[in-house]
Amino acid sequence: MDGSAKGYRITSEVEGPPADHKLRAIQIVVRAKDWHPVQENFIVATEEATQTYEIAELDYQILPLSKFNSSLWDVVSDAPDNLLGQPAAPKSQPRVEKNGDTLVEALSRLDSIDALTNDQIEIEREGNTLKIRGVVSGDARKAAILTALGPILNLPDVYLDIQTAAEINHSQSKSNVKPLEAQRVDIPVNNLAITSSLRHYFATQRHLTGVTLDDAVQHFMAVAFDHSSQAQENASAVHLLMNAIPEDTQDTLSVAALKQWHTLVGRHAEVVEQQAVSLHDELSLITSSQSRNLSNQANVPVDGLHTQADHLYTLSNMNDKMLWNILVPPQNSGSAAAPSLTDLLHSLETEEHLSHQIMQSMQSSSFVQP
Numbered sequence: 001m002d003g004s005a006k007g008y009r010i011t012s013e014v015e016g017p018p019a020d021h022k023l024r025a026i027q028i029v030v031r032a033k034d035w036h037p038v039q040e041n042f043i044v045a046t047e048e049a050t051q052t053y054e055i056a057e058l059d060y061q062i063l064p065l066s067k068f069n070s071s072l073w074d075v076v077s078d079a080p081d082n083l084l085g086q087p088a089a090p091k092s093q094p095r096v097e098k099n100g101d102t103l104v105e106a107l108s109r110l111d112s113i114d115a116l117t118n119d120q121i122e123i124e125r126e127g128n129t130l131k132i133r134g135v136v137s138g139d140a141r142k143a144a145i146l147t148a149l150g151p152i153l154n155l156p157d158v159y160l161d162i163q164t165a166a167e168i169n170h171s172q173s174k175s176n177v178k179p180l181e182a183q184r185v186d187i188p189v190n191n192l193a194i195t196s197s198l199r200h201y202f203a204t205q206r207h208l209t210g211v212t213l214d215d216a217v218q219h220f221m222a223v224a225f226d227h228s229s230q231a232q233e234n235a236s237a238v239h240l241l242m243n244a245i246p247e248d249t250q251d252t253l254s255v256a257a258l259k260q261w262h263t264l265v266g267r268h269a270e271v272v273e274q275q276a277v278s279l280h281d282e283l284s285l286i287t288s289s290q291s292r293n294l295s296n297q298a299n300v301p302v303d304g305l306h307t308q309a310d311h312l313y314t315l316s317n318m319n320d321k322m323l324w325n326i327l328v329p330p331q332n333s334g335s336a337a338a339p340s341l342t343d344l345l346h347s348l349e350t351e352e353h354l355s356h357q358i359m360q361s362m363q364s365s366s367f368v369q370p
Contacts, residue, residue, distance in 0.1 A: 006032040024050060034153050034160070035146050100252035102155060103130055103244060104261045109148045111264055116240055117233040119145070123244055133161045135168060197341070198327075201286040221327055224282050228320045231275035231351070235316035237268040238358065242309035265309075266362035272316065272355035279323075280348045287341050305361055312354050319347050 013025040022045055029039040042053040103125055107116070110132075115121050119141070121134040132149070136142050142162055152158055202208045202216045241264055250258065322339045 007038065008032060035143075036154070100125075100245065100249060101254050101257040102152065102158070104253060104257040104264075106130065106132060106149060106152050106158075107241060107244060107264060108260055109150065109152065110145065111237070113144055113148045115145055115148070116237040116268070117230075121240070123240070125244075125249075128157050129159055130155075130157055131159045131161075134163075136162060136164055138164050138166070197286045205285075220282070224279060224323060224327065227275045227279035227282065228323050231272050231279065232316045232320045234268040234271040234275070235312050235351075235355070238265055238272065238309050238355075239313035241265045241268065242306050247304065247306060262362040266359045269312075269355045269359040269362065272312065273352050273359065276319075276348050276351045276355065280345060280352070283341060283345060283348075287345070305358060308354060308358055308361075312351065312358065315347065315351050315354065319344060319351055322347065 007029050010028045010030065011025060012027075014023065023042060024045045025041075025043040027039075027041040027043070028037055030037050038057045040055045042055075044051050044053065103123065106123060110116055110121060110123070115134070119134055119136050121132070123130070123132050125131070134145070136145060142164055145162055146153065146160075149160070153160060198217045198220055199213060202213050202220075206216065208216050241261065245253070245261055253261065322344045325339055326341055326344060
C-alpha cells in the first residue's frame with residue numbers, strides 16, 4: 001500500500017502461551033477506502049522466537065471473464081469413473097447471473113443497515129455499470145456501508161462514491177464553494193397563537209395546566225413530526241427502489257431477485273401506511289372530525305406502480321410541509337392561505353390508501369416473474 005493510502009490492520013491472536021511451531025497470530029491489512037486486503041502476515045512460534053511470513057499485494061486488477069479461457073472454469077477429472085464404478089459427474093456449467101440481480105443485492109444490503117432511509121443514497125445502472133453514490137454523516141457510517149456492501153465492491157462493474165459531509169466540505173473549501181451547514185430547527189411551544197388548538201385540547205380534555213400542559217404540547221408535536229418524518233423517509237425509499245428497477249428492465253432480474261425487490265418495496269410502503277395512520281390518529285384528537293373519509297380512495301391514482309411511487313413521494317413531502325405550516329406557521333406567510341388541519345387529514349388519508357395499494361400490489365402473486 002502506497003504512502004498516501006490509509007488502511008487498517010486487523011489482528012487475531014491465539015490465547016495463552018504459544019505452542020512450538022504453531023500459528024500464533026494472523027494480521028490482515030485492508031485499504032480504508034474499500035476494505036480491500038493488501039497484505040497478510042502469519043506469525044508462527046518457534047523454540048527461540050517467532051517467525052513472520054508475509055504475503056503482500058504487488059499489483060491489483062479486476063478483469064472481465066472474457067479475458068480468460070473458458071476451460072479454466074471446467075471441472076477436470078482424470079478418472080472416467082469413481083471408486084464405486086459410477087460415471088463421473090458432468091462438467092460444471094458457468095454461472096450466469098442476470099445484470100439486475102447485483103443491483104437488487106446492493107439495495108438489500110444497503111437497506112439492512114437502514115441506508116435507504118437514513119442516508120442520502122443514489123443507486124442506478126448506467127449501461128453495464130452499477131453506480132452507488134451517497135453522502136453519509138461520518139467515517140463510522142461510511143465504514144458500515146462499505147462493510148454492508150461487502151463482496152459487491154469487488155465486482156468489476158460496480159462504481160462506488162460514498163463521501164462524508166466533512167470530505168465534501170473539505171473539497172468545497174478548496175474550490176471556494178460554500179461548505180455544507182447544519183441547520184438547527186427549534187419548535188416553539190410557548191407561542192399561544194401557534195399551539196392554541198393543542199393547548200385547548202390538553203386543557204379542556206386532559207385538564208392540564210402550567211408546565212405539565214407545556215410538556216404535553218411539546219411531546220405531541222415531537223411525536224407528530226416523528227411520524228411525518230418516518231413516513232417521508234420510507235416514501236423516499238419506495239421512490240428510490242422503484243426508480244432503480246424501471247419496468248422495461250425487470251426482465252433482467254431472476255425470480256429470486258424480483259421477489260426480493262418486491263419485498264423491499266412492500267416493506268417500506270407498509271411503514272408509510274403505518275406512520276400516516278398514526279399521524280392521522282394523533283391529529284384527529286384536536287379536531288372534531290375524527291373519522292376517515294373513505295371517499296379519498298378515489299384520489300389514489302390508478303397508473304402504474306412507478307407513477308404511484310412518484311406520487312407517494314411527492315404527497316409525503318407535501319404532507320410534511322403542511323404539518324409544519326400548521327403547527328409552526330411561518331411568521332411572514334404573506335397573503336397565501338395557510339393549509340387547514342382538515343386538508344392535512346384528507347391528504348393523509350390519500351397517502352394511507354396509496355401506500356397500501358403499492359404494498360398490496362408488490363405482495364400480489366400476479367407480479368411474480370413467470
